[in-house]
Amino acid sequence: MTVPIYIGYYFTIQPLQPATEILIAELGYAGFESFVETETGVEAFIQKPEWNEHILDNIHILNSDEFEITYTTKEIEQVNWNKEWEKNFNPIVVDDICGVRAPFHEKSDVMYDIVIEPKMSFGTGHHETTHMMIQHLLKADLENQKVLDMGCGTGVLAILAEMRGAQPIDAIDIDNWCYLNTVENVERNQCKHITAYEGDVSLLEDKKYDVVIANINRNILLKDISIYAKTLKSNGQLFLSGFYSEDLELITKECNANNLEFVNSLDRNNWVAACYKLK
Numbered sequence: 001m002t003v004p005i006y007i008g009y010y011f012t013i014q015p016l017q018p019a020t021e022i023l024i025a026e027l028g029y030a031g032f033e034s035f036v037e038t039e040t041g042v043e044a045f046i047q048k049p050e051w052n053e054h055i056l057d058n059i060h061i062l063n064s065d066e067f068e069i070t071y072t073t074k075e076i077e078q079v080n081w082n083k084e085w086e087k088n089f090n091p092i093v094v095d096d097i098c099g100v101r102a103p104f105h106e107k108s109d110v111m112y113d114i115v116i117e118p119k120m121s122f123g124t125g126h127h128e129t130t131h132m133m134i135q136h137l138l139k140a141d142l143e144n145q146k147v148l149d150m151g152c153g154t155g156v157l158a159i160l161a162e163m164r165g166a167q168p169i170d171a172i173d174i175d176n177w178c179y180l181n182t183v184e185n186v187e188r189n190q191c192k193h194i195t196a197y198e199g200d201v202s203l204l205e206d207k208k209y210d211v212v213i214a215n216i217n218r219n220i221l222l223k224d225i226s227i228y229a230k231t232l233k234s235n236g237q238l239f240l241s242g243f244y245s246e247d248l249e250l251i252t253k254e255c256n257a258n259n260l261e262f263v264n265s266l267d268r269n270n271w272v273a274a275c276y277k278l279k
Contacts, residue, residue, distance in 0.1 A: 005048040006034075011071045013041040017269065018244065019067040021127070025217055026059045033177055041069075048075065094134045100156060103188070112138075112163045115188050116154050117181070129215050129241040132266040132273035133157055136239050137213070142166040145210040148231065151220075151242075155182030155196065157213050159189045166211070167193035174200050201227045211237045215273075218243040222254050229258035232278045237263075241273035248272050 009032075013019045020042055024035050027042075031050045036043040046055070056062060062069055091101035091108060099108035100116055107113055130153075137157060143165035149158035152171035161169055171186070171194055173179050179198035186194045197203055201224050212228045214221060221240055228238055238260055243251060245267055252262050255276045265274035 006045045006076050007048055007051045007073060008076050009044045009046075009071050009073050011041040011044065011069055014068040016041070018271075019061060019064075019069065022061045023059070023069070026061060028175070030055055030059060045076075092131070094131055095138060097138055098134055098160060100134075112160060114156055114159050114163070116156055116185055117188060128268040128271035129273060130156065132268050132271070133213060133215050133239060133241050134160060135266055136273055136275055137161060137164060140164075140211065140237065140239075142211065146208070146233075147211045148172070148204070148207070148209045148213065150201070150212065150214040150224075150228070151216040152182050152196070153178050153215070155185045155194070157215065158182070158194050158196075159185060159191055161211070161213070162191045162193050163189075169194045170207070170209075171196045172199055172203055174198070204231050207231050208233050209236060211239070213239045215239075215241040218247050218251070221251060225251075225254045225260070226258045229255075229260055229278065232260075234278065236278045238276040238278070239273065240276070241271070243272055245270050245272050248274060252276075 011023065013023065020037060023042055027044050032044045032046045034045040061067065091099060091105045093099045093108055093110060097110055098112040098114065099110040100114045101108065103115055103117060134157070137160050142161055145166045147161045147166040147169045149161065149169065149171040152158055152173045155171050158169050158171040171182050173182065176198055179196055182196040186196060204227055209231050210233055212232060214228060221242060232238060240251060248265060251274065255262065259279045260276040261279055263275040263277050265272050
């Protein structure tokens with residue numbers, strides 16, 4: 001068996017946010033497949049056959065005057081992802097109701113105990129957007145609701161939706177690693193009503209949902225809100241996150257243009273998670 005060779009980039013970032021999330025998003029589009037957030041920045045990895053010497057040319061945040069970003073690189077033969085995550089992944093508890101932990105953590109005394117094998121997918125609950133989306137779902141009536149988790153990452157939001165009574169649930173992510181990780185985590189949490197798919201909004205044709213969850217980023221949300229609206233049943237709810245406070249007006253304007261009215265929003269460290277309802 002051939003051991004994959006990776007190129008590792010080790011970024012030091014000042015200030016950390018929101019630069020860290022922007023950098024990870026841009027590197028993901030460039031082909032980097034794995035990330036570890038550290039106290040000083042981000043470690044990013046790409047398989048050597050996918051790498052080229054101009055890989056960072058279109059990473060716009062590296063040229064931003066708002067942040068100071070430096071990096072070093074090295075070639076590595078193998079990465080033990082779980083070991084890397086164990087160094088950086090701590091369990092979290094949201095509103096004393098929902099806990100998100102790795103298998104190597106002790107169970108928390110919470111109503112909803114979600115076990116995530118973190119690996120390299122987004123959605124461990126640590127980021128503000130996932131944290132707030134969990135808060136939204138804890139307050140939403142999901143009993144027997146058909147739910148879509150778009151950009152599912154680890155599947156944590158889909159898993160919580162099932163724990164709160166939703167069924168059936170579709171979990172979709174364009175990233176193969178996220179799709180596979182979601183499948184694993186669905187099995188790990190003994191979920192019976194979640195189906196994971198690898199793909200994008202093209203999979204939503206002729207689909208209808210009571211609730212749509214989309215924790216992605218501003219540009220993709222703006223492009224796809226009209227499609228989310230078409231998939232919603234009458235009085236359906238749309239939960240959106242992955243954008244900043246200053247983007248809420250723009251997101252809401254696009255939602256209004258697609259017959260979606262603003263219900264409420266949460267704000268955490270300048271990130272926003274908003275709820276809309278189909279009129």
